[in-house]
Amino acid sequence: MGGALTRYRVIAWIVGVALVVLVLIGMPLKYAADEPIVVEVVGTAHGWLYMLYLAATFDLGRRVNWxxxxxxLVMLAGTVPFVSFVAERKVTRELAARLGEQIPEPVAAG
Amino acid sequence: MPTPVVTKPTYDTASETAGRPGTLDAMKRLWTPAWIVRHVAMVVLVVGFLALGWWQISRAASGNTLSWAYAVQWPIFAGFVVFVWWRELRHTLRGRSTLASGAAAAPGEPVTPGDAASPRSTPAVRRPVRVTRVPATGGGPEDADLAEYNRYLTWLNANPGAKPGDYPG
Incomplete structure (x- = not known):
């Protein structure tokens, strides 16, 4: 289960960052500055990465009997900017408490 | 007022009436309010996703090259919805309804037949459970591999009918 949780955390972080970049940087550039390059690159990448996120979430949920x-709900949380980070922390804490194991914190946390 | 005494069945009565796929009982278990919501949600999501894919195709045809990627992605998401729906359906027909009970059993917790606290039918094929890891004794990578393989065989034996892909280890 630890491996599935790690995979979920990694892809959740990547998708979360891509979504924030898309909404906060790509969208203003495209619609305000008429520069669509960020949306074209990050938007396409985010679509495919979100599939990996769905697969990782599904795999994790299957293993821990969600x-x-x-x-x-966890899958949907990945579509809302910033909420994905909250969901990732919530999931990690809950599963860590359930396992009674030490889940390593991200580098330079706190 | 004394509470009525509920006698637990001493054997697994649920397994005798568990709905097999294709039986009327199986159909009834897929026609509960919760399942009707799932069926409707599945149809709505699939139709919606396919419509979005079609919309992206029309956008791509009119010159928006980025839309080609989205036109591919939406049908995949629709397929994923069908996959989850089908998996939950099969899971329900197999026996234990983790969905209806809401709270799923903790991993590693043994399935107790006739548990009054959580009335659910005991499945013919149980969910994958977490097997307690026994540290491999003796040195050498071969012993570790052998122990891992034996753990896998133990798990398979404890979960008849489970697929190798369900192995949680």
Missing amino acids: PLKRML
């Missing part, structure tokens, strides 16, 4: 509703 109900369907929780799995879908």
Whole structure:
């Protein structure tokens, strides 16, 4: 399960960052400055990475026996800017407490 | 007022009436309010995603090259919805309804038949459970591999009918 959680955390972070870049940098550049390059690159990449996020979330939820509703909520959380980071922390803390294991914090946390 | 005494069945009565796929009982288990919501949600999402994909195709045809990628991605998301729906459906037909009970059993917790606290039918095929890891004794990578393989075989034995892909280790 530790491996599935790590995979979920990694892809959740990547997708979260891509989404924030897309919304906060790409969208203003495209619609205000008429420069669509960021949206074209990050937007396409985010679409494919979100699929990996779905797969990783599904895999994790299957292993830790999440109900369907929780799995879908975590998947949806990945579509909202910044909420994905909150969801990732919540999931990690809950599963760490359940396992009674030490989940390593991100580097330079706190 | 004394609480009524509920006698637990001493054997697994649920497994005798578990709905097999294709039986009327199986259909009833997929026609509960919660399942109707899932069926409707699946249809709505698939139709919506395919419509979005079609919309992206029309955008791509009119010159927006970025839309070609989205036109491919939306049908994949629709397929994923169908996949999750189908998996939950199969899971329900197999026996234990983790969805209806809301709270799923903790990993590693043994499935107790006739548990009054969580009334659920005991499945013919159980969910994958976490196997307690036994540290490999003796040195050498071969012993570790052998121990890992034995753990896998133990898990397979404890979960008849489970697929190798369900192995949680």
